[in-house]
Amino acid sequence: MVPLSWYLLLAAALFSIGLYGILARRNLVMILMSLELLLNAVNINLIAFSRYLEEGQTIGRVFALFVYVIAAAETALGLAIMIAVWRTHQTVAVDEIDALKG
Amino acid sequence: MGFDVSFGFEQIAFLLTAALTLAAALAMVFSRQVFHAILLMIAVFVGVATFYVLLGVSFMAGMQLFIYVGGVSVLAVIAIMVTRGFMGSDRPRPARTTYGAAIVAGSVFIGLAWLILRVPWPTVPLVAASENDLALLGQVLVSRAGFVVPFELSSLLLFVVLLGALYIARER
Amino acid sequence: MPIYLRYALNSLILLATPFVSVLILIWVARKVIARMQDRLGPNNSGTWAGPYALFQTLADAIKILTKELIIPEGADLWVFLAAPAVVLGSALLVWLVIPFGPTLQGMDPDIGIFYVVVITPFALFAMIMAGWSSRNKYAALGTFRAVAQIISYEIPQFLSLLIPIMLTGSLSLQHLVLAQQLPFALVLPIPALIYFLAMTAEVGRLPFEQAEADAEIVAGYFTEYSGMMFGSFYLAEFINNFSVSLIFATLFLGGWRGPWVMEVPLLGPVWLLLKGFLVFLVLMLFWGAMPRLRIDQILNINWKFLTPLALVMLIVVAWVNRLAFDQGATTLVARAPWLFAANLVVGLVTIGLLKLSSQRAQRRRDAQSFELLRE
Amino acid sequence: MLEQYGFVVIFFLLTAVFAVAPVVLAWILSPKKSSSRKRETYESGLRTFGKTWIEFKPQYYLYALAYVVFGVESVLLLPWAIAYVFLPFYAVVEATLFLLLLGFGLVYVWKKGWLHWM
Numbered sequence: 001m002v003p004l005s006w007y008l009l010l011a012a013a014l015f016s017i018g019l020y021g022i023l024a025r026r027n028l029v030m031i032l033m034s035l036e037l038l039l040n041a042v043n044i045n046l047i048a049f050s051r052y053l054e055e056g057q058t059i060g061r062v063f064a065l066f067v068y069v070i071a072a073a074e075t076a077l078g079l080a081i082m083i084a085v086w087r088t089h090q091t092v093a094v095d096e097i098d099a100l101k102g
Numbered sequence: 103m104g105f106d107v108s109f110g111f112e113q114i115a116f117l118l119t120a121a122l123t124l125a126a127a128l129a130m131v132f133s134r135q136v137f138h139a140i141l142l143m144i145a146v147f148v149g150v151a152t153f154y155v156l157l158g159v160s161f162m163a164g165m166q167l168f169i170y171v172g173g174v175s176v177l178a179v180i181a182i183m184v185t186r187g188f189m190g191s192d193r194p195r196p197a198r199t200t201y202g203a204a205i206v207a208g209s210v211f212i213g214l215a216w217l218i219l220r221v222p223w224p225t226v227p228l229v230a231a232s233e234n235d236l237a238l239l240g241q242v243l244v245s246r247a248g249f250v251v252p253f254e255l256s257s258l259l260l261f262v263v264l265l266g267a268l269y270i271a272r273e274r
Numbered sequence: 275m276p277i278y279l280r281y282a283l284n285s286l287i288l289l290a291t292p293f294v295s296v297l298i299l300i301w302v303a304r305k306v307i308a309r310m311q312d313r314l315g316p317n318n319s320g321t322w323a324g325p326y327a328l329f330q331t332l333a334d335a336i337k338i339l340t341k342e343l344i345i346p347e348g349a350d351l352w353v354f355l356a357a358p359a360v361v362l363g364s365a366l367l368v369w370l371v372i373p374f375g376p377t378l379q380g381m382d383p384d385i386g387i388f389y390v391v392v393i394t395p396f397a398l399f400a401m402i403m404a405g406w407s408s409r410n411k412y413a414a415l416g417t418f419r420a421v422a423q424i425i426s427y428e429i430p431q432f433l434s435l436l437i438p439i440m441l442t443g444s445l446s447l448q449h450l451v452l453a454q455q456l457p458f459a460l461v462l463p464i465p466a467l468i469y470f471l472a473m474t475a476e477v478g479r480l481p482f483e484q485a486e487a488d489a490e491i492v493a494g495y496f497t498e499y500s501g502m503m504f505g506s507f508y509l510a511e512f513i514n515n516f517s518v519s520l521i522f523a524t525l526f527l528g529g530w531r532g533p534w535v536m537e538v539p540l541l542g543p544v545w546l547l548l549k550g551f552l553v554f555l556v557l558m559l560f561w562g563a564m565p566r567l568r569i570d571q572i573l574n575i576n577w578k579f580l581t582p583l584a585l586v587m588l589i590v591v592a593w594v595n596r597l598a599f600d601q602g603a604t605t606l607v608a609r610a611p612w613l614f615a616a617n618l619v620v621g622l623v624t625i626g627l628l629k630l631s632s633q634r635a636q637r638r639r640d641a642q643s644f645e646l647l648r649e
Numbered sequence: 650m651l652e653q654y655g656f657v658v659i660f661f662l663l664t665a666v667f668a669v670a671p672v673v674l675a676w677i678l679s680p681k682k683s684s685s686r687k688r689e690t691y692e693s694g695l696r697t698f699g700k701t702w703i704e705f706k707p708q709y710y711l712y713a714l715a716y717v718v719f720g721v722e723s724v725l726l727l728p729w730a731i732a733y734v735f736l737p738f739y740a741v742v743e744a745t746l747f748l749l750l751l752g753f754g755l756v757y758v759w760k761k762g763w764l765h766w767m
Contacts, residue, residue, distance in 0.1 A: 002116045003225040008218045010120050016211035021131035023203030029182050033143050040150050051157045052227045058242045062249050068169045069256045072721045073263040075174045079181040080267035086185040164388040168724050172395035173717040180713040240732025244740045257747045261754040264718040268763045285660040289667050339675045363668035422709050425716040432723045436730045443734035502675030570766035577764050585752045592741050
């Protein structure tokens with residue numbers, strides 16, 4: 001089998017790429033998608049840990065399932081907010097949506 | 103450290119998939135076209151699903167594809183279709199922000215890698231993969247000693263998301 | 275070495291089957307629809323199309339191969355070119371797991387039927403890619419309709435799929451077939467019906483044909499495709515039609531099970547293909563007989579009828595099956611009357627509710643026209 | 650343990666070949682006489698006018714939203730459905746609660762008219 005550290009390194013790389021996406025992009029969709037990369041990295045870790053270190057191999061998977069639920073919920077709400085913002089501001093760039101007061 | 107392993111089918115498959123996945127992820131965060139980014143994101147999801155197959159948990163691979171390719175990506179495509187961001191490309195941020203982001207992300211990766219490589223992780227799983235233990239997963243998910251409360255709460259969460267998101271996004 | 279050769283040979287056979295069967299099935303579909311419309315359909319009018327024009331499809335295939343491939347200006351080249359390949363590939367991938375016999379199956383992964391479910395989004399994305407990359411209003415409109423329809427019908431399909439899984443306790447397609455001491459369609463007619471309707475919508479066949487709607491929006495998401503690129507979409511559509519028929523036969527009609535199949539294992543594929551062909555024929559009859567529903571009607575049928583019904587069926591079957599099990603009915607045959615009765619009750623209640631709501635709608639329409647008359 | 654995936658890998662590769670083959674074959678066989686008139690975007694025979702991309706109704710998003718929520722919900726029930734045979738009675742009650750909550754959401758959205766096509 002592949003050593004566990006390989007999976008951890010992979011997840012770390014994916015996490016960093018997602019982090020870059022969050023910090024460097026302006027489009028709200030792009031930011032939400034980069035966030036999905038972070039969640040994916042977390043899930044790789046959870047499942048790799050459960051596969052290598054856990055005897056029953058279920059707890060990690062159950063956690064990953066709940067991460068999926070959170071990911072879907074977060075995307076659905078984030079994009080709904082994006083559409084609402086689009087309707088009022090005609091933009092989806094985050095640095096232009098700072099006028100929440102007015 | 104665990105790098106002195108023989109290179110068999112699995113190692114090669116892992117390295118190949120890892121290279122493709124990371125390349126797709128990089129291309130995704132750098133792509134100007136939002137739609138291309140979504141397609142590349144799907145490639146990343148497929149890559150991650152392949153890792154789950156390599157780990158011997160193909161059920162999670164199925165979950166990954168169902169929820170991300172079938173759910174999240176479709177949602178993203180439709181969201182950019184109904185806003186005009188669909189055709190337009192994403193204007194880049196000022197170079198200063200981009201470099202800053204790259205430095206932050208790079209140092210996070212270096213830090214994490216340093217931490218990971220300091221620990222003597224196991225190179226082989228504790229137990230062999232069990233055949234068809236999906237029933238066990240279901241039992242843990244709904245048993246009282248297991249995760250029944252989060253299970254029901256996730257239903258509640260999705261209910262709230264359905265109502266909330268529809269309320270926000272609907273036409274007035 | 276020989277093992278990989280054998281793998282390659284098996285894969286080739288598995289992948290050639292859909293192509294060959296589709297060549298025949300397109301002919302069948304054209305004949306059936308022609309007869310329903312009082313036409314002859316493809317026929318041997320003194321040319322070399324063979325007896326009953328059996329080789330018509332082959333001739334069409336050769337013709338379409340030599341047509342020019344036009345790439346419209348403004349198209350996003352690589353996405354545009356990738357879309358036909360993705361749609362054809364995702365149609366072919368399903369054939370990996372179709373169980374033709376007790377041992378005759380490409381592979382039986384432990385996620386079995388779930389594999390089939392997760393392939394669908396890729397075909398969906400091929401449509402989105404096609405519609406997006408061709409920069410065409412009709413294509414964009416067709417994409418939207420197709421996406422709205424296909425994702426909506428995935429829900430009742432998946433919910434009704436959960437019921438056979440529940441009764442089997444496994445995702446493996448072989449286990450699903452083996453569990454059917456009685457075909458599930460006899461035990462669970464309503465889930466089977468929901469699954470069938472949802473499946474028809476998934477492949478975009480006629481009562482639910484909004485993706486193409488050739489009379490309204492030209493050809494939907496593949497308006498801009500020509501030559502064999504269009505041919506790929508067409509081919510994938512028919513392969514999908516046949517493979518969903520086979521999956522339906524596997525899930526609800528007992529798959530390869532049939533008389534004497536245990537003595538003569540080669541009868542397995544015969545039974546499966548026969549059942550699948552019958553389902554395919556029903557799809558084609560729908561195609562010939564049905565009018566096209568509007569997109570709002572399609573979505574209403576899904577969200578206000580099929581999805582609630584599937585939810586109710588899931589709950590009812592879970593309870594009834596458990597109660598029957600506790601009463602000592604441990605085999606499927608022993609539980610069948612219970613489950614069938616539950617289906618019957620739910621079906622009657624549904625019909626009653628539908629009648630009631632249609633009466634109410636009628637009364638509302640009457641009242642409106644009365645108001646109009648008074649003015 | 651993973652040798653069984655050898656078949657899958659070969660099958661996937663061959664599927665890719667089969668998926669690309671028709672178009673490649675057609676590209677070899679077909680004539681290549683492109684002109685700008687031919688390459689124009691199709692618009693029922695008219696010259697293309699206006700933006701080729703129109704903005705769509707947010708209505709479509711509502712259906713996608715409902716789809717994702719219901720999809721996640723039903724996929725969470727998948728492990729339950731597999732384990733159903735082995736589960737005690739209270740698991741059926743739990744799943745019923747789970748589904749009823751979802752059904753209640755559907756009915757609420759329905760009655761509010763948010764799923765009504767405009």
